[in-house]
Amino acid sequence: GAGVSQSPSNKVTEKGKDVELRCDPISGHTALYWYRQRLGQGLEFLIYFQGNSAPDKSGLPSDRFSAERTGESVSTLTIQRTQQEDSAVYLCASSLSVSSTDTQYFGPGTRLTVL
Amino acid sequence: AQKITQTQPGMFVQEKEAVTLDCTYDTSDPSYGLFWYKQPSSGEMIFLIYQGSYDQQNATEGRYSLNFQKARKSANLVISASQLGDSAMYFCAMREGAGSSYKLIFGSGTRLLVRP
Numbered sequence: 001g002a003g004v005s006q007s008p009s010n011k012v013t014e015k016g017k018d019v020e021l022r023c024d025p026i027s028g029h030t031a032l033y034w035y036r037q038r039l040g041q042g043l044e045f046l047i048y049f050q051g052n053s054a055p056d057k058s059g060l061p062s063d064r065f066s067a068e069r070t071g072e073s074v075s076t077l078t079i080q081r082t083q084q085e086d087s088a089v090y091l092c093a094s095s096l097s098v099s100s101t102d103t104q105y106f107g108p109g110t111r112l113t114v115l
Numbered sequence: 116a117q118k119i120t121q122t123q124p125g126m127f128v129q130e131k132e133a134v135t136l137d138c139t140y141d142t143s144d145p146s147y148g149l150f151w152y153k154q155p156s157s158g159e160m161i162f163l164i165y166q167g168s169y170d171q172q173n174a175t176e177g178r179y180s181l182n183f184q185k186a187r188k189s190a191n192l193v194i195s196a197s198q199l200g201d202s203a204m205y206f207c208a209m210r211e212g213a214g215s216s217y218k219l220i221f222g223s224g225t226r227l228l229v230r231p
Binding site: 043091 | 119150152157158159160161162165206208217218219220221222223224
């Protein structure tokens with residue numbers, strides 16, 4: 001079946017503009033995660049959604065970052081007033097449920113460049 | 116303190132030989148999971164292998180095996196019979212137990228280059 005998809009694959013924007021990144025999880029996966037990967041580094045957790053529970057936003061770096069998810073479907077990560085330090089690859093992952101054994105499957109990422 | 120440590124920024128291995136990528140972790144949670152992901156130059160994260168903290172045996176998946184030493188808090192990835200397509204970044208990650216949203220905590224990665 002289809003894996004996690006993300007759009008756009010690349011986004012170039014000017015400093016100060018808002019951007020919206022989209023993630024389509026694997027069908028039936030209740031948990032959805034957003035991560036950020038700066039050049040040459042590992043992934044940093046941003047936010048987590050599980051069904052209708054309150055999201056875990058503990059990884060969001062500032063109030064310019066927000067995310068939404070409707071039910072168990074698409075999620076959107078929004079970055080307002082982008083800064084150059086926001087340049088990174090933003091990866092979305094989904095898992096079947098929430099347990100320490102469930103594998104997270106990643107999308108191809110959105111490469112964001114802020115000029 | 117870092118929760119996941121990968122001390123090898125880069126590794127070389129000859130094609131068809133085995134290679135071990137190191138990973139140590141730090142947690143006080145008795146329930147956790149350890150994962151290895153491969154990230155080729157295309158950028159996607161590919162799940163390789165999983166080890167649970169309560170698993171009695173080391174995990175294996177094809178040419179991948181995980182050398183899990185719980186007392187030493189290490190979870191090294193062993194790739195046997197290396198292939199040119201194994202050249203990539205490899206990330207070790209940990210997921211702690213209940214109450215942590217099960218987010219993955221990643222190490223800084225090891226870049227593996229397989230020589231022909």
